[in-house]
Every structure is written in structure tokens, then in C-alpha cells.
Amino acid sequence: MESKAAFKTDKNEQKNKRSRHLWFLLLIFIALVTSSILGFILGRQTGTMPLGQVVDTIVLEPEVPVFHLSGQTLYTDGSPAAGLRMQLHSEPIETQTDSAGNFLFPNVEQGEHSISVLSATGDVLAQREVQILRQNQTHQASVKLTETDSYVIELSVDVRVLEITIELDQGSLSIDPNLTFATAEGQVSTPYGTANISQGTIVTPQGNVYLTDGHVIFPGGTQEDPTKILLPDDQVIIDHPLASDVYDVTREGIVTLPDGTVIKPGGEIITGEGAQEGPGETGVIVSQQTVTPIGSSGEEEKPKTEPTPEIRDPLEPPSESTEAVGKPEPEKPEEEIKPTLPPYTDPGEAKISASQKDGSFTSWDQYRTLDLFYNPTTGQNEKIAPGSQGYYLFQLENDRQEKLIITLTFTKEADSPYLSLVFTLQPYQKTGDSVSGTLTQDQPLTLKSEIEADSTLIYRLDWQWPLDSGMDEADTQAGKQGGTYKLNLTLHLEGEHE
16 A cells, blocks of 8 residues: 555656646747747848938927029110129029129028029139128118128018129129018019019019919020929929910920910010010019009009088087087197117027037938937947937027027837837936926927027937837837837927017
8 A cells, every 4th residue: 555655656756757847838939939029020120221210390489491593684774784604602593694794503401691693704803702691671672882892681580582783894793782572372563562473473684583383483595595494392493384274385485374474585475466665674474364463453543532621500509519610629639750770680609519429419400311220339320129228419500589499399200119119308418497398299309598699508308218118019010110219309498688
């Protein structure tokens, strides 16, 4: 009995050992499977492209877009200065006047420039310094000669095209103060009035044609004078015909409208009925075979009518209202006239510089791609996962005499997965004054800070993907989707002055 019991006990012990061994192997298998799944989820967060690029749009208020400078160069006797080279600096842009003296400098930025007129051999015939300033107003353009014998051209930020007239006189050039300009919304202003392309096709005094869909035609007229066409997206095409369902533009710049009206280079207009007209000094609106000068109301001034005196019965007692007839009105105290202050303008500017991989800073322009998740320690764009963190530096120079309020706004790119990233903004190597927040699924994240007047600061933008964000499902989905994670980053600066 004792031997049988011992034998049975040995068998049970062997059976239990095998069972424990199987459970151990099963636990190891489960652990391996779990690790593989976890590794797949986190490892899939990068594709073949480097991870962590941020596509940003920087908007400085007021936003300062480029504009297109068109013009006509004439001699003092009014004849066109044809076939001359013209240059615009600081970033050199060169063009040539056509047979009518017309020229176009596309994509001009604000700042210090010089306009030079050169002969065919490169000799400088005339030159003048020009400062171009963009102002935070609308529908405005002006030019004035300063005491230093240079010009200042002030444009509101919505000006898209500026037309000027340059006069050459014995080695010097001058700019006519009468300007024509067009805004991005299609408003065209000449010295005589304002019109909009919603009213019809507009022909300016220089003969440029503003079509109702946003195209602008700078006609050439001959094979040697190529036509330039400004597209609605501000690209310029040269010596190329343009056709649509409602109009045609030939290589020579002849525009044919739907009603049969033809506009030739130089601004000559031939309606479908055969009438010939030009833009004149005012510029014109062409619509339904009707040519209307800009600035004309089309209404005759009505003669002023004197009020009819009241006739009353002499036997009727006078009323309070009639007693006052014929009596002088009591003098009213003069109202105090308060001077109107000009809008505040600050001559300074703000400059933003982005951190480079070598630690230097470079200009941070619109649509710049930033390696936000670049690891300066390893020198690589590494895969990120829950628990990853890092930082990015950018520099802000405030030359203005006012404090600037800084607003950083983050939004998720449409094709990127949602990651619950935490961003913190603070001055670099300076304690305190930090702001932070978490990017949510559908709402933008906004962080605000400020920089004092006439100062320079380096800002540190920290990011973190929390290990325990409470968004496990979203984190897992991001890992399955993979690819490059992108954000839209907007930087907005706004002055604060008394």
C-alpha cells in the first residue's frame, strides 16, 4: 500500500511538473506575442519619410504680401522710352521697356530699393532710391519725394498691382504722384475714381486690362513686345495666349470679350457695334458694349430747389411755429473741433529665425518646413512613440518700440493621425513665464506669450507625447496608420501700444 501510494504520488508530481511547464511556455508565448504587437503599433509610426516635420504658416500682422509693379517710362516730351533695360534692387529684378515704354516688375517686396534705367549696353541712364512701405490700411497708395531726394511709396497691404509713370530727364528720373493701383479684391483706383471688376472689364490709362475673373493683361502688341499675364494666383506667364469660355487673349495681348468687344494693346476699345474709344486719363469700365469712364456717376446734377414759404391766413392767430418765421435764429455755441490723430505707425519690424540642425538660425518664412522632432543628440529624425519628448528653438527680434503679443496656434494636418501632444512655450534659458496645452482632436491649440519692445529672445517650444495620455485607442490608431506626422503652425504677432 505504501509503495502504491508513493508511485501514485510520483505520477501526480510528474503530471503537475508537466502542467506547470506548459503554463510557463504558454506565458512566454503570450508575452512574446504581446511584445510583437506592441512593437508593431509603435514601430509603425514612421514610414519611409522622416517623422516629425511640421508644415507651418507664419502670419505676421499685418501680413505683408508681395505686389506687382507695372509702369510706363517716358521722356519729358511724352514719347515712350522704348527698348531700355530696367532694374529693381535690392534683390535684382530686371525687365525691358516695350515699344510703348511699358514695363513690369513681378513679385516686389517691401523695403529699400533702387530703380535704374540702363541703355542696351548696360550704361546707367538714371537711378533713384525708393523705399516701399506696406501699411495696415486698405485701398491706399501714395508716392512722395523726400528731402534726401529719394522716393517713399506707401501701399496698403491689400494692393496687388501698382501702376506708375516714370519720366526721364537728362540723367534723372522722377515718378508721377498720380498712381493707379488694384487690390486683391478686384478694386481698381485711378486718380479720377474707383471701380471694381464686378462691374465689368477695366482698362487703365496705361492700357492694362483687368478681367472679371482676376486675370490682368499687360499687353505687348508686337512679337518683340511679349504680353505678360498675371494669373489669379499671382503667377506671371509671358508670351502665351489665354482662352476661356468668356474671353480670348492672343499672344499680342488683344482681348476679345463675349459681346464681341475688342481691346487692343494701348487700350484702344472697339465695341461690337464698331465704336472706337480709349481709356483716356480716367480709365474705363467696359460692360455690354458700353464704355464708362471711371469716376463718372452717370447722373446729372439736379438743380437745388428753394423751400416754398408758408402762406397763412392773416386773420388766424400766429402759432408758435409761425412766430419764428422771419426772426433770426439764436446763435449756437461753436462746437469744439478736436484734431484727428493720424493712425499709429511704428517704424520698427519683427524678425523670426528658425533653428538649424547645426545650431544656427535662418530666416523663418511662410510655408517653411520645420524638423520639429529632430533629435540634436543623435542627429536623426527618430521614430516617436508614447513617452517621447523633445524641443525646438526659434528666435524673435523685436525692433519695434512696442511690446508684441505672440500667439502660436497648432492644428492637425488633415491626413495626419491625431496625437495628444503637449506643447510648452517659454523663453529659452529663462525660468518661468511658460505656457502649455494639449492638442485635441478637433480644436486648435493656442499658446500666448509676449516680448518687450526693442529686444531679442530665443524661445523654446517643448513637445511631449505622454506615456499615459488616456487616449490609448487614438495612439494605437496612429501607430497603425503610420506615415509622417504633420502640423500646421501659425505664428501671429500683434503690437501693444498706448
